[in-house]
Each structure stands twice: as structure tokens, then as C-alpha cells.
Amino acid sequence: xxxxxxxxxxxxxxxxxxxxxxxxxxxxxxxxxxxxxxxxxxxxxxxxxxxxxxxxxxxxxxxxxxxxxxxxxxxxxxxxxxxxxxxxxxxxxxxxxxxxxxxxxxxxxxxxxxxxxxxxxxxxxxxxxxxxxxxxxxxxxxxxxxxxxxxxxxxxxxxxxxxxxxxxxxxxxxxxxxxxxxxxxxxxxxxxxxxxxxxxxxxxxxxxxxxxxxxxxxxxxxxxxxxxxxxxxxxxxxxxxxxxxxxxxxxxxxxxxxxxxxxxxxxxxxxxxxxxxxxxxxxxxxxxxxxxxxxxxxxxxxxxxxxxxxxxxxxxxxxxxxxxxxxxxxxxxxxxxxxxxxxxxxxxxxxxxxxxxxxxxxxxxxxxxxxxxxx
Ligand SMILES: *Cc1c(COP(=O)(O)O)cnc(C)c1O
Numbered sequence: 559x560x561x562x563x564x565x566x567x568x569x570x571x572x573x574x575x576x577x578x579x580x581x582x583x584x585x586x587x588x589x590x591x592x593x594x595x596x597x598x599x600x601x602x603x604x605x606x607x608x609x610x611x612x613x614x615x616x617x618x619x620x621x622x623x624x625x626x627x628x629x630x631x632x633x634x635x636x637x638x639x640x641x642x643x644x645x646x647x648x649x650x651x652x653x654x655x656x657x658x659x660x661x662x663x664x665x666x667x668x669x670x671x672x673x674x675x676x677x678x679x680x681x682x683x684x685x686x687x688x689x690x691x692x693x694x695x696x697x698x699x700x701x702x703x704x705x706x707x708x709x710x711x712x713x714x715x716x717x718x719x720x721x722x723x724x725x726x727x728x729x730x731x732x733x734x735x736x737x738x739x740x741x742x743x744x745x746x747x748x749x750x751x752x753x754x755x756x757x758x759x760x761x762x763x764x765x766x767x768x769x770x771x772x773x774x775x776x777x778x779x780x781x782x783x784x785x786x787x788x789x790x791x792x793x794x795x796x797x798x799x800x801x802x803x804x805x806x807x808x809x810x811x812x813x814x815x816x817x818x819x820x821x822x823x824x825x826x827x828x829x830x831x832x833x834x835x836x837x838x839x840x841x842x843x844x845x846x847x848x849x850x851x852x853x854x855x856x857x858x859x860x861x862x863x864x865x866x867x868x869x870x871x872x873x874x875x876x877x878x879x880x881x882x883x884x885x886x887x888x889x890x891x892x893x894x895x896x897x898x899x900x901x902x903x904x905x906x907x908x909x910x911x912x913x914x915x916x917x918x919x920x921x922x923x924x925x926x927x928x929x930x931x932x933x
Pocket of ligand 1: 617620644696724757759
């Protein structure tokens with residue numbers, strides 16, 4: 559039997575516009591972590607954010623979080639509050655700096671960091687003379703977290719927020735693009751994200767001084783001198799000018815990519831809800847999610863696994879929702895503030911193929927496979 563065409567969860571989707579910018583880098587021999595594509599990609603992202611912010615293109619979203627924490631002064635034995643329901647890259651950089659993550663569970667409306675638990679955690683740590691150094695909040699699956707509520711708490715206790723918008727480029731909260739709501743915002747352009755540079759990321763900061771600092775740290779912390787002089791430890795985190803060319807081409811089709819993924823969500827919801835078994839994350843009226851991945855909540859762990867295996871048998875990739883960080887073996891000693899929300903989502907939730915290049919035949923095949931599995 560011939561294997562059926564593989565359907566991936568969230569593959570890259572090139573537009574054809576990338577090639578011209580890549581060629582430009584080759585022709586001008588700026589095949590380096592410097593050049594016109596990087597400068598222009600940063601300007602394009604700044605224009606997209608439509609706000610007085612500064613963008614630094616880096617080699618990953620993880621590096622962006624690392625440098626954000628470093629710039630906020632997080633160091634050994636500091637504590638950082640982090641959304642538990644996320645990908646490990648949100649929190650790993652806390653550990654790179656020798657600091658300690660403390661995990662905060664989600665609220666059920668957006669599946670993101672719960673304001674009540676966040677405040678409870680802050681009070682608890684302050685009572686123990688350990689005021690947290692930063693908060694990492696995540697717009698998971700592209701759904702904006704409760705920005706106003708979180709910012710209000712953060713402001714009251716005077717703790718900076720890193721906005722992990724790695725999955726939320728193209729999402730809006732109260733009419734404004736995700737990524738620019740706090741001291742530091744993070745995008746990822748990894749191959750599975752809504753637009754890609756194959757690997758890449760960006761850090762959004764508020765001042766030119768911060769931007770200069772981030773570029774300095776991301777480019778090996780070279781002091782001004784004719785030789786290489788260093789008074790600080792640097793990193794090799796800058797984006798390549800070739801990859802920034804891919805980013806320029808991808809950014810031009812961002813809105814189309816968002817609309818495709820939103821249509822896929824609508825299609826799944828429309829065609830699967832008749833089975834009566836599944837729930838989908840609703841969009842609050844004041845939000846527009848990029849619907850990076852469509853997530854389906856089933857009735858039980860057994861049902862989720864049954865469907866996942868049925869899809870796999872048809873060569874269709876799906877994946878359980880993120881396993882919360884407070885349940886991860888590597889973080890078993892970390893303090894956490896939980897309410898059962900993310901554990902329940904992890905147990906019953908499945909991410910469905912959501913790439914913007916899915917065809918209607920692909921979508922029909924996926925829905926048919928799920929329908930057959932639950933009958
Ligand atoms: C992808 C992702 C990151 C990390 O981005 P990379 O570019 O892959 O390093 C961070 N946080 C979240 C929530 C992500 O999904």
C-alpha cells in the first residue's frame with residue numbers, strides 16, 4: 559500500500575517573496591549577522607507594532623527571552639514567575655541565568671496566566687522576603703492573555719513583565735498587536751511558527767539604549783577598541799542577514815497566514831462540533847487570535863489518545879497540548895501555584911494540523927478520520 563501524504567502539524571509556508579531578499583544578501587555579500595535585511599526586517603516589525611518601540615532581530619525566541627531576563631537584571635538565585643502552561647523555551651532561560659522559576663497556572667477563559675494565582679504567588683514570595691524579579695506571561699496558541707489584569711498587578715507590585723508572543727505574531731488585544739504590551743516582548747520565527755525565518759526570533763524593547771545593549775550582548779559584547787576588548791560576557795545571538803531576508807518576505811504575507819489559520823479553526827469547529835464531543839477555545843470579543851494551532855478538548859484522556867492514534871495511522875500529525883511546566887520532571891523541585899486548569903487541558907486536549915498551507919482536501923481527510931474514530 560502506498561503511504562498517504564503526510565500532513566504536518568504546522569509546517570513552514572513560503573510565499574516566494576523571500577527569494578529576492580535572500581539573493582540581495584548574496585549579491586551584496588552580506589552573508590553575515592549584519593546587513594540591510596536585518597535593519598529592514600527590524601524596521602518592518604517596528605512598523606507592524608505601530609508603536610514607539612525598538613526591535614532587535616535575534617537567532618531564536620529563546621535567545622530573546624534570555625537577553626530580556628539578563629537586561630532586567632535577573633541573576634543567580636533570583637525568582638521569576640512564569641506561566642506553567644507553555645513550551646519549555648519560555649522558562650529555560652531563567653535556569654540558564656541560575657535563577658529559579660516559579661510556576662503559575664492558567665485561567666479557563668484564555669488558558670493563559672491566571673491573574674488571581676499570580677497575585678497570590680507575588681504576595682507569598684514577598685512575605686518570604688523573596689520579591690520576584692520578573693514575570694513571564696505567554697499568549698499561548700496565539701490567544702492573548704489577560705493583558706490589562708496582568709499589567710495592573712505587575713505595576714502595583716512593580717515587577718517587569720516579559721511578554722512571550724512567540725506564538726502570537728498577528729494576534730490582537732483590544733485592537734493592538736501582541737508583542738508590544740510590556741517592558742519586553744518576544745517573537746519567534748522558528749519553522750513551526752506562523753511565519754518563519756527557519757530559525758529566528760526578535761526582542762521588542764522600549765528605548766534605543768536598551769536596543770543598543772541587546773545588540774551589544776547578542777554580538778559577543780565587544781567594547782569600543784581597535785582590538786577585541788571585553789568587560790562583560792557576551793552571546794552569539796544575532797540573526798543572520800540571509801535569514802532576515804526570509805523574514806522580510808514572510809512578514810509581507812502575515813495577514814494572509816492569520817486568515818488561513820483562522821479559517822481552519824472555523825472549519826474544524828463547524829465540522830467537529832456536530833459530533834457533540836469536543837470543545838474549542840473561544841475568542842473573547844476584544845481579542846483577535848492568530849489561531850496558530852487549533853486545539854480540541856475531548857471528553858477524556860482515552861478519547862484524546864484514541865483520536866491521536868487514529869490520525870497517526872492515517873499519516874496525520876497531531877499533538878497533545880503543552881505539558882505544564884510544573885508537571886515536567888526537570889522542574890519537579892520548583893514551587894508552583896496551581897488550580898487544575900492546565901492539567902485538565904493537557905489530559906484531554908489535542909492540537910490539530912493548522913498550517914496555513916493545508917488544502918481543503920487535507921482538512922476533509924482530517925475531519926473524516928476523527929469522525930470515524932469517534933463513531
Ligand atoms: C517557540 C516558542 C518559544 C521559543 O522560540 P524559538 O525561536 O523556538 O527559540 C518560546 N516560547 C513559546 C511559547 C514558543 O512557542
